[in-house]
């Protein structure tokens with residue numbers, strides 16, 4: 545399984561150096577909007593509950609926690625901290641979304 549080697553909060557977003565050699569930057573607000581916790585997405589239906597316009601443009605993540613060996617949890621400046629971001633989800637975003645900028649070290 546691909547896991548983060550290093551995680552940094554940069555001026556642009558959360559920068560994750562994956563152990564497969566890719567370094568990907570996830571813009572803060574973009575990542576906040578991907579939150580899939582029960583307060584942001586209705587569990588049964590997958591319906592979005594998050595009011596996107598209420599998320600500040602200048603939101604950042606001030607802190608992160610490792611959740612087990614499979615996910616990260618971020619503390620956002622809008623006080624939201626219940627979202628868990630599995631590595632598999634973060635890697636999927638890196639592959640499929642142009643908002644996430646990745647560089648390869650090799």
Ligand SMILES: [Zn+2]
Pocket residue numbers: 579580581582583584585624626627
């Ligand atoms: Zn959430």
